Amino acid sequence: QVQLVESGGGLVQAGGSLRLSCAASGSILSINVMGWYRQAPGKQRELVAAVISDISGGRTNYADPVKGRFTISRDNAKNTVYLQMNSLKPEDTAVYYCNADLMTRLGVNQRYWGQGTQVTVSS
Numbered sequence: 001q002v003q004l005v006e007s008g009g010g011l012v013q014a015g016g017s018l019r020l021s022c023a024a025s026g027s028i029l030s031i032n033v034m035g036w037y038r039q040a041p042g043k044q045r046e047l048v049a050a051v052i053s054d055i056s057g058g059r060t061n062y063a064d065p066v067k068g069r070f071t072i073s074r075d076n077a078k079n080t081v082y083l084q085m086n087s088l089k090p091e092d093t094a095v096y097y098c099n100a101d102l103m104t105r106l107g108v109n110q111r112y113w114g115q116g117t118q119v120t121v122s123s
Contacts, residue, residue: 014090
């Protein structure tokens with residue numbers, strides 16, 4: 001059993017900042033990828049940012065619309081990923097979902113999702 005618990009969403013004015021957190025817990029052996037997706041009303045879910053484990057510690061990947069404004073980071077000891085969102089725009093309004101590709105203690109590779117947290121940016 002694995003759970004992803006998100007926090008940090010809310011309402012903010014354009015130009016403001018928010019920080020999202022997502023903690024993974026449960027029967028986890030290792031986490032390969034942790035990231036954030038978002039889904040706006042009437043649109044498909046899209047990748048926002050991800051941090052991928054590799055031998056150098058981790059590399060990051062960002063969607064073009066958020067490059068230079070959002071920063072993803074990960075605390076491996078806490079199995080937690082953060083998304084610092086600066087210079088927010090109304091078009092960033094969406095439900096943000098945490099995602100983890102991990103191996104459970106049973107040796108199964110599986111993808112998990114958080115419950116989602118609403119981010120609303122007013123103009």
